[in-house]
Amino acid sequence: MHSPEPRKHSEHSEQGDSPEVETTVPVGEWRESDGTEIDEEDRGLVYDIRTLVNRRRALGLFGGIAATTLLAACSSTPSSASVANSATGTASATATSTPSASAAASATAEASGPLTEVPDETAGPYPGDGSNGANVLDDSGVVRSDIRSSFGSSTTTAAGVPLSIQLTVRDAATGNALTGAAVYLWHCNRDGNYSLYSQGVTNENYLRGVQEVDSSGTVTFTSIFPACYSGRWPHIHFEVYSDVATAIASGPIAKTSQIALPKEACDLVYATAGYEKSVSNLASTSLARDNVFGNDGGIYQIASMSGSVAAGHTAALTVGV
Numbered sequence: 001m002h003s004p005e006p007r008k009h010s011e012h013s014e015q016g017d018s019p020e021v022e023t024t025v026p027v028g029e030w031r032e033s034d035g036t037e038i039d040e041e042d043r044g045l046v047y048d049i050r051t052l053v054n055r056r057r058a059l060g061l062f063g064g065i066a067a068t069t070l071l072a073a074c075s076s077t078p079s080s081a082s083v084a085n086s087a088t089g090t091a092s093a094t095a096t097s098t099p100s101a102s103a104a105a106s107a108t109a110e111a112s113g114p115l116t117e118v119p120d121e122t123a124g125p126y127p128g129d130g131s132n133g134a135n136v137l138d139d140s141g142v143v144r145s146d147i148r149s150s151f152g153s154s155t156t157t158a159a160g161v162p163l164s165i166q167l168t169v170r171d172a173a174t175g176n177a178l179t180g181a182a183v184y185l186w187h188c189n190r191d192g193n194y195s196l197y198s199q200g201v202t203n204e205n206y207l208r209g210v211q212e213v214d215s216s217g218t219v220t221f222t223s224i225f226p227a228c229y230s231g232r233w234p235h236i237h238f239e240v241y242s243d244v245a246t247a248i249a250s251g252p253i254a255k256t257s258q259i260a261l262p263k264e265a266c267d268l269v270y271a272t273a274g275y276e277k278s279v280s281n282l283a284s285t286s287l288a289r290d291n292v293f294g295n296d297g298g299i300y301q302i303a304s305m306s307g308s309v310a311a312g313h314t315a316a317l318t319v320g321v
Contacts, residue, residue, distance in 0.1 A: 115320040117172035118300050121257045121292050124237060126194035128186060128208055130250045134196040136205050137184065137248050146222040147185070147209035150195065158206045160190040160224030161269045162312030165259070165303075168218045169240055172320030177217025178240075181254070181321075182247040184210045185221050187236040190274050192229030192281075212244050225269045225313065226261075228278040233290040233298070234261040240321055255321045260287060260298035265305045265313055272309060 123129065128136040136142055141151035149157040165185065169178045186208040188194050195204040207226075211219045228234045240255040241247040263282070270278040287293050293301060303315035 113175040115170060115172055115175055115318065116300055117320040118255065118257045119296070120255065121301075123239065123256050126186075126188075126197040127237070127239075128194075128196050128205070129184065129239065135250060136196060136208050137210065137250050139205065142205075142208065142210050142248065143212075143244060144209045145211055145220060147207050148223055150204045150206040152205065154204055156204055156206060158189045158204075158224050159274060160226075161272060161275075161309055163223050163225045164307075164312065164314040165221040165223055165236060166218060166314060166316040167213075167238065167259075168216065168316070168318045169213050170217050170318060170320055177215065178213060178321060179215055179217060180243050181213050181217075182210055182241040182244040183213065183219045183238055184208075184241065184247050185236065185238045187223070187226040188229060190224065190227050192227040192277065210244060210247050225265075225275075227275060228266060228270065228282040228285070230281050231285070231291075233285055233287055233293055234266050234278075234282070235259060235292065236261070236315070238319075240319070255319070257319070258292055258301060259315065259317050260290075260293050260302045261315060262302055262305050265315075268309050269313070 123131065125132060128134050130137065139152060144151070149155055167183055167185070169181050169183065170176060171178055186194070188198075189201070189207060193199075193201050195201045195206050195208060207223060209221060211221065213219045226234060226236060236259040238257060238259065239247075239253050241251065242254060246252065266278070266282055269275060270282060287297050287302075290298070292298075300320075301317070303317045305313055305315055307313040
């Protein structure tokens with residue numbers, strides 16, 4: 001885990017035939033003085049020992065060939081197709097896959113060893129963390145798991161397809177869970193607007209919240225699927241802090257980044273009522289062209305999806321800090 005950042009505004013080998021190995025001593029060496037060949041059983045101890053040694057050499061050679069073949073099989077590299085699928089996030093899990101949320105959580109709870117640190121990304125113009133105008137972090141009620149509704153003077157609930165967001169926060173160098181750390185998460189609503197900033201929702205603070213990670217390093221927010229607005233790939237913002245106290249005091253940020261949502265899930269959700277504008281917006285962009293995820297296709301930021309439109313989706317991501 002790096003030091004908190006200051007707060008800012010934003011090989012083809014050919015296989016030939018198996019080698020022939022001599023397993024007995026040449027017959028010519030075992031003859032009487034008159035040239036008569038000595039029967040094998042009468043050749044004595046020296047013959048027996050030399051025969052045994054040669055047989056063991058033969059076994060050792062073929063054993064080595066077998067071991068080399070096994071090692072080659074075990075160390076084969078992924079196909080270019082699987083690498084591409086990993087990079088684009090289009091084949092790992094479809095939007096209609098149905099592993100349970102608890103199964104996903106238990107899998108990410110296991111120690112993983114060193115992992116790639118998630119890229120640092122911009123917080124964008126609508127962070128709500130005090131770095132660009134509005135600050136929701138010091139508001140009573142911001143520490144919560146269900147972020148669908150506003151709190152305080154408004155209780156408006158954001159409409160949209162249900163989405164559970166699971167982040168597992170780990171030290172990139174060791175893979176250990178960052179127990180005690182806090183996550184501040186926010187995203188736009190079904191119309192592509194951000195509470196506190198966008199016209200018509202400046203008096204709302206929904207789809208924003210802070211939580212402390214559990215013993216496995218995981219935090220889960222209950223929310224709605226965000227829109228795709230013009231110029232950006234569908235995404236979710238987050239900041240990681242050392243603890244909740246630091247978060248709500250707008251203290252040093254350990255990591256600022258974004259989660260990319262897979263296209264399969266987006267296509268299904270955006271086919272439902274209320275997301276009509278997202279259909280054309282998504283069709284006009286791609287991960288490769290996105291100004292945040294475009295440099296690497298979001299390979300370290302694409303969420304794993306499960307669920308369905310009817311039951312709600314779960315987006316899960318392990319974050320190396």
